[in-house]
Amino acid sequence: xxxxxxxxxxxxxxxxxxxxxxxxxxxxxxxxxxxxxxxxxxxxxxxxxxxxxxxxxxxxxxxxxxxxxxxxxxxxxxxxxxxxxxxxxxxxxxxxxxxxxxxxxxxxxxxxxxxxxxxxxxxxxxxxxxxxxxxxxxxxxxxxxxxxxxxxxxxxxxxxxxxxxxxxxxxxxxxxxxxxxxxxxxxxxxxxxxxxxxxxxxxxxxxxxxxxxxxxxxxxxxxxxxxxxxxxxxxxxxxxxxxxxxxxxxxxxxxxxxxxxxxxxxxxxxxxxxxxxxxx
Amino acid sequence: xxxxxxxxxxxxxxxxxxxxxxxxxxxxxxxxxxxxxxxxxxxxxxxxxxxxxxxxxxxxxxxxxxxxxxxxxxxxxxxxxxxxxxxxxxxxxxxxxxxxxxxxxxxxxxxxxxxx
Numbered sequence: 001x002x003x004x005x006x007x008x009x010x011x012x013x014x015x016x017x018x019x020x021x022x023x024x025x026x027x028x029x030x031x032x033x034x035x036x037x038x039x040x041x042x043x044x045x046x047x048x049x050x051x052x053x054x055x056x057x058x059x060x061x062x063x064x065x066x067x068x069x070x071x072x073x074x075x076x077x078x079x080x081x082x083x084x085x086x087x088x089x090x091x092x093x094x095x096x097x098x099x100x101x102x103x104x105x106x107x108x109x110x111x112x113x114x115x116x117x118x119x120x121x122x123x124x125x126x127x128x129x130x131x132x133x134x135x136x137x138x139x140x141x142x143x144x145x146x147x148x149x150x151x152x153x154x155x156x157x158x159x160x161x162x163x164x165x166x167x168x169x170x171x172x173x174x175x176x177x178x179x180x181x182x183x184x185x186x187x188x189x190x191x192x193x194x195x196x197x198x199x200x201x202x203x204x205x206x207x208x209x210x211x212x213x214x215x216x217x218x219x220x221x222x223x224x225x226x227x228x229x230x231x232x233x234x235x236x237x238x239x240x241x242x243x244x245x246x247x248x249x250x251x252x253x254x255x256x257x258x259x260x261x262x263x264x265x266x267x268x269x270x271x272x273x274x275x276x277x278x279x280x
Numbered sequence: 281x282x283x284x285x286x287x288x289x290x291x292x293x294x295x296x297x298x299x300x301x302x303x304x305x306x307x308x309x310x311x312x313x314x315x316x317x318x319x320x321x322x323x324x325x326x327x328x329x330x331x332x333x334x335x336x337x338x339x340x341x342x343x344x345x346x347x348x349x350x351x352x353x354x355x356x357x358x359x360x361x362x363x364x365x366x367x368x369x370x371x372x373x374x375x376x377x378x379x380x381x382x383x384x385x386x387x388x389x390x391x392x393x394x395x396x
Binding site: 028 | 320324
């Protein structure tokens, strides 16, 4: 689906990525995590042909995205963290932009807007608030039906009910052949949606695995103070005593993931996490 | 005391569907909502719901009619009860007994309390 091969990129002299490789599996909702400045957004722009690598390539359905072929660009969509919308109604915006996306589904746009509780088809987009603009653009993005949908901080600026509406809209509109890549710090907003995780750290891929692999290998649990595990990869205080990430014993049942704790555990024990999730 | 509520989402969804079968929300040979409907309703990934359905199908609780969806199996309620009884004996009882030991509660005391 999407393959990054030995990617090298830099804004100035110091390279941001050197020989970065990873693969986004088809049909998954993939979370891209990393500290501020880790290169998440840059990677997303490289994946969508908005930036060109110094070396290496990004292949989308076996075609180099840097070629910016219409067949490639018509089948992927990126929702950046910040964007401007033109001064026109959404209806007009759709009339002008939908033809670039052969699989565009206007019925889906209507359903997504409805999921967000928005009746704005005939409102000038520039009169909308930041959150409303985001919801309008996200709805358009979902309606394009492209194979690869990239979203950078999609829940930023959304009000409280909209976060749940966003999850509903994605779950409802996603098709089997579609892959969604979401970069975010608001991990709790989308945790339940993810089935794949990629973590960038110090310009490298620290973690690239399925959520199921994480719950197979690690346990996230609460313990009373007296029973704090001594071999925990990461602990934090909780109402009960402490919350800890431990390597799962084979006799333990696999449980629920806590991405925030995983992230902290990975930063605290990089090598351990790397070897645990190393690809065979 | 805290019972383990740390099950993976797909198992939580599977138990939810089991509850709905036990309470007759879905009756034998009735169609249950589709993967997509559940995913949207519970705001989770469709692949997660697919795993829940796989689990239920493997255990004979639901069956698939090609192109039509998933239906409640005839033996569903009995199978669910069997699975839950096993889980009760293996997971819940040991925790109860451990807590009883700490608090010094005898089994006779429990029986007495229960009969009240």
